Amino acid sequence: MNLLELHSLAVHYGGIKAVKGIDLHIAEGEVVCLIGANGAGKTSSLKAIAGLLPAAGGEVLFRGQPITRLPAHQRVRQGLALVPEGRGVFPRLTVEENLLMGAYQFDDKPQIRIDLENSYSLFPRLQERRAQRAGTLSGGEQQMLAIARALMSRPRLLLLDEPSMGLAPLMVQKIFETIRGIAAQGVTLLLVEQNARLALEVSQRGYVLDGGRVTLADSSESLLGNPQVRAAYLGA
Amino acid sequence: MLSLLPESLRHDRRLVWATYAGLALLLCLLPFLVDAGMGRTWVRILDFALLYVMLALGLNIVVGFAGLLDLGYVAFYAVGAYLYAILASPHFGLHLPFWVLLPLGAAIAGLFGMLLGAPTLRLRGDYLAIVTLGFGEIIRIFLNNLNAPVNITNGPQGINLIDPIQVAGLPLSKGLDLGILTLSGVHAHYYLFLTLTLLTIFIALRLQDSRIGRAWVAIREDEVAAVAMGINTRNIKLLAFAMGAMFGGVGGGLFSAFQGFVSPESFTLMESIMILSMVVLGGMGHIPGVILGAVALTLLPELLRYIGPLQQSLFGRVAVDPSDLRMLLFGMGLVLVMLFRPEGLWPSPKRARELHPDSPDVSRQEQEDLYDASR
Numbered sequence: 326m327n328l329l330e331l332h333s334l335a336v337h338y339g340g341i342k343a344v345k346g347i348d349l350h351i352a353e354g355e356v357v358c359l360i361g362a363n364g365a366g367k368t369s370s371l372k373a374i375a376g377l378l379p380a381a382g383g384e385v386l387f388r389g390q391p392i393t394r395l396p397a398h399q400r401v402r403q404g405l406a407l408v409p410e411g412r413g414v415f416p417r418l419t420v421e422e423n424l425l426m427g428a429y430q431f432d433d434k435p436q437i438r439i440d441l442e443n444s445y446s447l448f449p450r451l452q453e454r455r456a457q458r459a460g461t462l463s464g465g466e467q468q469m470l471a472i473a474r475a476l477m478s479r480p481r482l483l484l485l486d487e488p489s490m491g492l493a494p495l496m497v498q499k500i501f502e503t504i505r506g507i508a509a510q511g512v513t514l515l516l517v518e519q520n521a522r523l524a525l526e527v528s529q530r531g532y533v534l535d536g537g538r539v540t541l542a543d544s545s546e547s548l549l550g551n552p553q554v555r556a557a558y559l560g561a
Numbered sequence: 562m563l564s565l566l567p568e569s570l571r572h573d574r575r576l577v578w579a580t581y582a583g584l585a586l587l588l589c590l591l592p593f594l595v596d597a598g599m600g601r602t603w604v605r606i607l608d609f610a611l612l613y614v615m616l617a618l619g620l621n622i623v624v625g626f627a628g629l630l631d632l633g634y635v636a637f638y639a640v641g642a643y644l645y646a647i648l649a650s651p652h653f654g655l656h657l658p659f660w661v662l663l664p665l666g667a668a669i670a671g672l673f674g675m676l677l678g679a680p681t682l683r684l685r686g687d688y689l690a691i692v693t694l695g696f697g698e699i700i701r702i703f704l705n706n707l708n709a710p711v712n713i714t715n716g717p718q719g720i721n722l723i724d725p726i727q728v729a730g731l732p733l734s735k736g737l738d739l740g741i742l743t744l745s746g747v748h749a750h751y752y753l754f755l756t757l758t759l760l761t762i763f764i765a766l767r768l769q770d771s772r773i774g775r776a777w778v779a780i781r782e783d784e785v786a787a788v789a790m791g792i793n794t795r796n797i798k799l800l801a802f803a804m805g806a807m808f809g810g811v812g813g814g815l816f817s818a819f820q821g822f823v824s825p826e827s828f829t830l831m832e833s834i835m836i837l838s839m840v841v842l843g844g845m846g847h848i849p850g851v852i853l854g855a856v857a858l859t860l861l862p863e864l865l866r867y868i869g870p871l872q873q874s875l876f877g878r879v880a881v882d883p884s885d886l887r888m889l890l891f892g893m894g895l896v897l898v899m900l901f902r903p904e905g906l907w908p909s910p911k912r913a914r915e916l917h918p919d920s921p922d923v924s925r926q927e928q929e930d931l932y933d934a935s936r
Contacts, residue, residue, distance in 0.1 A: 377788065401791030409789055415782035417911070426779055429772070430791040458911075478791060 326389055328353045328482055328513050329374070335382035336369045343369040345537035346383060351482065351515055356508045358516040358524035358545065360558055361534035367517040368410055370534070371486050374515070375407040376400045388481070402430050404481030410490065412471040416460030420451050423459050423470055427477030437477075444473040447506065465496030472503065476512070483507070485516045489523065501527055521558035525549050533558070592751045603863075604747040608819065610859040611754035612812055615761045617839040617855035618848065619808025622765065624837065625846030626774060627801035628781030630690040632833055633677065633697025637806035639828035640673050641666040641813025643704060643714060646823045649724040652715060659726045663814050670810020671803040673700075678802030682795055685784070697833050704825040719824025726753065726818045734821070750819055757815070761808060765848055768804065777801055838891075842898055844905030853907045861894075862887050 333346035344366040351357045359367045372378040374385055376397030385393045392400055415423050424444055428437045445452035448469045454462060459470055468488055475483055488504065489497040497520070505527050508514055518524035525531050525545040533541035533554060541548065548554050595603045616638060623631045644666045648657045657665075677696050681689055708716030725734035733753065737744040744752070768774050776797045779787035788794050817823050835858065843854020868883040898906065904913050 375789065377785065396793070397788045398791045398793045401789065407789045409785055413783050413786035413789070415779060415786060417782055418778065426775065426790050429776065429779070475789070 326353075327351060327386070328355075328388060329515070330386040331370070331374070331383065332386070333383040334370065334373060334380055334385060336366070336373045336378055337381040338369075342381075343537055344373065347532075347534070347537075347539045349532055349539070349542075351513060353481075354511055354513055355530065356514045356516065356528040358518055358528040358531045359534060360518060360521040360524050360531055362558075363519070365534040366537040367534055368486055369537075371407065371484050371515070371517050375405060375484055377407070401478055404479070405484065406475040406478045406480035406482070407484045408468075408471045408475045408486060408488065410486040412464075412467045414459040414462070414467050414470050414474070417458055419456050419458055420462070420470055421455040423474050424451070424477050427474035430478065440477050440479070444476060447476075447503070448473050463496075465492050465499065468492065468496075468500055469503065472500075472507070476507070480512065482513045482515065485514060485518075487517060487519060489518060489520045497523065521554070522549075588755060592748045596748070601745070601747060604745075604751060606860065606863050608747060608750050608754055610856050611751070611758045612815055612819075613836070613839060613855040613859045614758050614852050615754075615808055615815075616812045616836050617843070617851050618761050618765045619805045619812065620836050621805075621840050621846065621848070621851045622768065622777075622808070623801050623805035624840055625851065626769065626781070627777040627798060629798065629801060630686060631693045631802075631805070632690045632830070632837065633693035633695070633700070634805070634809060634836055635828045635830070635833040636677070636697045636700035637670040637673055637809030638813040638816070638832070639700050639704060639825075640670045640806075641810030642817040642823045642827070643720070643813070644669055644810070645814040645817040646720040646723050647713065649818070650720050651722050652720050656724055659724070659814075659818060663811060666810040666814040667807040668810075670813065671807040673810075674802040674804075674806025675799050677806075678799045682798055694830065694833075697828075697830060701825050701828050704828065714825075717825060719822060719826075721822050723817050723821045723823065725821065726750075734819075754815065757811065761811075762848065762852070769848065773797065773800065838895060842895065842905055844908035847905070847907065847909040850905050850907035850909070854905065857906070862891065865890070 327350045329349070329351040331347055331349040333348060334344060335342065335346050336344035343364075347366070347370060349357075349359075349370075359370065361367050369378060373380050376392070376395060376399075380393050383393075384391055387400070387403060387405060392403065392405075395403075415426060418426065421441070424441055425437070428440060431437055445455075450466055451470060451473055454466065459467060462470060472483075472485070472488070485504065488500050492500065501523050504514065504516070508527065514528075516524055516528060525548055528545045531541075531543065531545045531548045532539050533548070541551070541554065543551070549559070592604045592607060595607060616634070619637075620631065620634045623629050623634070645659075645662050647653060648655045648662055648665075649659070650656075677693065681692050684692060704714045705717055707714040708718075714720070725732035727733065728737065728749075731737075733749045734746040736746050737749040776787065776792045779790060779792055780794055780797060784794055816827075836855075839854040839858045840851050841854070842858065843852065844850020865883040865887055868881075868886060869879050872879050872881065902908075
């Protein structure tokens with residue numbers, strides 16, 4: 326059974342049709358990426374999946390159940406976690422307070438402790454800075470924190486929106502290593518990324534979005550070798 | 562309650578309890594000391610200081626905890642005050658008891674809080690401020706004009722002869738005879754207000770440390786991220802408005818019973834601004850700071866009443882009207898505090914650090930970050 330399915334999902338901003346009906350599916354344990362140019366509708370699709378934007382048409386199925394009309398906070402409880410574009414950490418809370426906020430829906434203190442320790446072993450850097458305010462972290466550290474915080478909600482599906490945005494190349498490498506590590510632990514991932522090469526390298530399958538439509542869907546390997554994709558998105 | 566104390570004092574248990582005992586004794590004796598030293602007027606002013614502490618703590622929930630700028634807070638105060646006035650005065654011949662009206666006032670004010678909250682859920686910052694400002698004015702104008710066709714509020718004349726609070730069948734305003742000790746009306750009110758203020762502080766502290774408190778902070782910091790944490794931002798924001806409004810409604814009921822008279826004039830925009838200033842000046846989001854702000858802004862302007870006689874004795878005439886000075890000094894005080902202590906007089910330690918980026922603490926952090934980046 327597919328973990329997530331989109332059936333001709335459409336998203337509109339007022340009169341602007343950002344997403345014009347896309348079909349997509351992700352199986353349990355898969356890493357899938359969504360690539361495309363600026364304004365192709367990648368982030369809008371992701372926000373509609375997370376419930377931050379209403380779907381103008383189509384359907385979102387999560388674990389076989391329609392969630393198209395479900396409010397965002399209830400989707401989180403079902404196991405959908407979003408790492409928002411631009412990271413969205415709580416700047417004036419400490420690293421640890423940020424992480425604990427990720428476990429907002431839970432009451433089981435011992436398990437939250439374990440999750441917290443797991444976050445720290447995944448990102449030792451965050452442990453060093455646990456008492457520091459998140460706003461004072463570097464961009465890369467904030468991205469790590471945003472990912473770790475999303476994992477605190479024990480997601481079945483992790484939605485990552487442009488994790489490489491605004492980061493130094495070295496930091497981008499580091500973040501993608503971590504994403505690879507998270508995927509290796511069996512977390513299902515949907516990755517939206519402008520850096521198509523990196524995204525295709527960590528994922529098993531990819532969708533190419535253009536003008537709010539899926540123009541190509543294939544295994545990441547074939548997409549990396551596809552002359553059209555190479556010309557348009559990989560700069561080769 | 563521990564968080565009310567400075568950090569250095571928290572370690573020694575005995576010292577903590579000694580401080581509390583001292584504070585409790587002082588609060589108990591305060592009206593007598595003030596009465597003996599400065600006169601009964603000041604005991605009355607003390608009563609008002611306590612009332613404003615309750616109001617400021619209520620507004621602090623909305624502004625300080627949840628980060629929703631509310632310029633119409635006085636509307637809830639007005640709702641509480643008028644509800645009491647209408648249901649316990651000769652105006653309609655209704656005389657419901659205080660102990661029924663206090664929770665009722667809180668509930669109705671809370672309802673009005675949600676009424677304001679619901680349409681403004683999508684607004685933030687200055688947009689929200691404008692709408693709440695309008696809401697405050699609408700309530701005041703309603704109170705001013707609801708004397709026709711059916712006379713509900715008695716218009717600009719206000720409602721008079723409001724029932725005082727009754728304790729054991731006797732009005733509290735006439736004082737309280739405790740056998741060994743006779744309390745005057747203002748003294749008796751002091752102890753009632755003090756009890757309710759302590760209760761308010763307790764509720765505010767509990768809220769701050771609760772799950773709801775954490776959700777408010779998350780919304781204040783980043784609303785989209787808060788949703789992504791699974792927080793029902795709509796309900797949590799409505800709850801902030803409702804809780805804040807409830808404190809305002811209780812304050813209004815007390816005001817009504819204490820004064821015996823209400824009119825729309827008591828509920829102007831200036832009053833909202835005053836309460837907001839208490840919150841901001843004291844230290845937004847920090848309960849001890851807000852208490853300090855409320856007490857300071859109630860007591861300090863009252864000192865001006867000595868300015869007139871002082872001028873009289875110095876120059877033989879009153880050169881500057883003290884009431885003109887009030888606004889001038891208030892404005893200057895606000896500007897000075899915002900320039901030199903933007904975090905407020907008694908901020909939470911966290912916020913103090915944030916607004917002083919040149920402190921050694923923060924600059925060390927920044928150095929580290931630079932070092933990391935160059936590595």
